[in-house]
Amino acid sequence: MYKTNTKWMVSAIYLATLVTAIESTIVVTATRSIVSDLGSANLTSLIFATYLFSSALATPIFGRLADNYGKKRIFQIGLLLFLLGTILCGFSISSWMLFGSRVIQGIGAGGIMPMTFALIGELFDISTRGKIMGLNNSAWGIASLIAPLIGGLILKQLTWHWIFFINVPIVLIVLLIVQISYKEKRPQTISQKGTFHQYTYLIAGLLLLLSGIQLFSTYFLLGTVILIAGLFVLLFFYRQEKKEHDPILPISTMTIYDFSLLTICVFLINGALIGFQVYLPMWIQTELHLSPTSAGLALLPSSLFFILGSYYSGKLLNRFGQKLLLQLIVGGALLGFLSLSVLPGNTGYMVLLIFSSLLGFFIGTGVTISVITAQAYATQQNLSTVSGFITLCRTLGQSFMVTFLGVINQRIFLLKHLQLAGYHSVYLTISIIFILLLFLVSHRPTVNPHEQKNEVS
Template sequence: MASERKTHRALTVVGLILSLAMAALESTVVATAMPTVIGDLGGIHQYAWVTTAYLLTSSVLVPICGKLSDIYGRKPVMLVGIVVFLIGSIASGAAQSMPQLIAFRALQGAGAGAMQPMAMTISGDIFDLNERARIQGVFGAAWGLFGITGPMLGGLIVHYFSWRWVFYINIPFGIASIALVASAFHERIDRRRHELDFLGAGLLSAGVVALLLATGRLGGAMTVFASIAAVALFAAFLAVERRAPEPMLPLPLFRRPVMLISNVAGAILGGAMMGTITFVPLFVQGVLRGTPTDAGSAIAPMLIGWPVASAIGGRLIPRVGFRPLIWVGLGVTAAAGLALAIGGAHDTPLMLRATTLVFGVGMGLSNVALLIAVQSSVAWDQRGIATASTMFSRLLGGVVAVGVMGGVLTAQLAKDPSIPADAASRMLTAEGAQGLDPLILQHLGEALTSGLTTVFWIIAAMGLIGFVVALWFPHVPLQTADDKAVAPTSSPSRGLPL
């Protein structure tokens, strides 16, 4: 029987790492290629939507998939997520217009909404607290490897082939991950009847969409209508969750200070992180007139500092606990945000790399501690939704922040009537820039500088607020009764060397 088969932890971890590799590559390769994509397909006013669509579906699906994994198991949710992610990647590579790319990125994000939280949840299931902290170092090293190679690979692909191949490179990683997880990871599930919270899931999804519309379009009737709709939908969602037999998000979980503070801090920092990843490459190409490779290398240090700090933090947790790492990490992140904002138009590529490196170090220290603290505070049958809720908060923060920042940038470009609608898109390619009037290029550069400087100050403010919120993070014992709960998986046939 499948339930009696033993989990091979080493092969399972390799499969999880490959799935995370796809996410790491998406963070840098796509960001590197986006200015070139805009130059090819046009539509700079839709620039933020390529990222926002991905974050939107990811954030909606994360809690839903987390709950489904607590009911039906991690494995089927993980495998379906990888398949959907691959379909979205192939379709994104074949997109012929910006609306198509946005739609296919949304499909890709739906797969990520299942794939990413499951990787973290499965690692929480098959390792105890001490091993769990150390395995983050393994995941961090893998993320760092692909984070380092991502910008370089993205620049080479865009230069020598086509931006479409930044999506197609996910195919071999996805196929290998499916094969390993399907064959190596096994779990026993409590087979009983469940009442799925379809109404709660629908209200949550609609509420997130309304919130995106409210924050992504500054001013006008759409903002007012979407804001009212978002408040009403989230209020209805909370009312449904209080009465649902098996709620999508168990509200009693958030009465625990560790869950509440982790989710609030995660939302704020998720916004700062996604804002940095999305708009620093645009700053490099649009303001500093760098190449796609320069744009990718500007955020690559973040994806190096993050895993290195995560690995170090994971090993420090058993010695110093959770709170010191969270406080130090968020303090460093806030300092990096301020450096980005104060530098503004005077930043050089070298200074940007240094700033994003520090930003990544802070995020790595704080996030590993927040995630393991949450996983250690709940039993197996709530670990899926608890892990997913922290990722949901981070993604939702990213959705809102990127929408607001994109709106700020669009509004700034619209202030100068002398700038043609397609000028910013043309500016991002060497051929297009050569065809623009020098005076228009000057005005466009000034508008981009002003808009992106405002965006960087928003990032700085979010970093400071996140640090203040984290000061209330409670003391969490390193070994709680819930953490000792045994996950319903058979014992591993072979341990993973740590």
């Protein structure tokens, strides 16, 4: 019988992750050209918001559907939607056409990202999964290095439309590999597929939550009200899901304390990564008065050590165990952020590069470990659903933290009397959050996820 070619599938998974990672960063280089060409003042934020919203909304739904209809089919649908949205973005002649195309592209990305996690969980055992997951996560580090360079080169030689078109051949290659190399066992279809009102409550809650997060920095009161409304809708949805025979979220897994803690780690560590990447270049430009190029290159060590930490996370997990390794990761990152919060503004460029390297390693290891240990609580029946939920936590963490830290940076309401710069207050805020996270991780019971998973089931 024909079997899945895991080597080719690793290539497909990596390319799929790489293309979504590049898409998340390369558009930044073309924003000014797009706004100038299409002539919409509000286009800048909407270019990113529409993609982010649609991706976040689609992620848990695609994860759930994959457990019913099969990962291969849903992965292919996600790739096709991403391909369609990408082509339409490239041919966009108006802002409204671009918005709609970005929505389609984001929905496709919402089908791709959880499937990459789920496929790794299916194709590799826990001892190998860390290495493969680390290799896959390195795509984000590589994308942060090459996307601005590729984007700048394209804009210099061609038009902004080609920022999108370069993704087309990569997606076609992934589709071909998946079709030929992946042989999936027929999923054990559950009697129900989730009702319309379940999906409606989930989408409405997430939409309100994300809208509140986006409005939080500019319209504080309105954003807070909408955010709270979203939380209430999601709480109501969660209570209803607990009564459903066929929930569309992994409710039984979410009730496990250890799994919930790991998803909090995913949320906060990914959020801290965004805060670091945004405010370190700002520090270098405002205090050291160096060029934007030098500021961007300061993230290079972070990206390289992110890749290194991700790749060796599996070996570190086997050596230190889940609890101790998480303590070391959170503690190491805490020391890094705490140091950045008190270092003088004129700290040397090389010193900042050292901190960039250390934080890249700790965060890269933390991102990978949080995902693979949380995924260990999934069963074969809900692996895609759990992977979708973890991916959603990752997206929400980045979205919430970049907005929340932006408010801290602008208002500096906590540290105004100390007359510290905005980035100092940002890193101090992250440090306080990591102190709380270290406390939670340190009081985490050492439990075998497979044993606890059996108790729940």
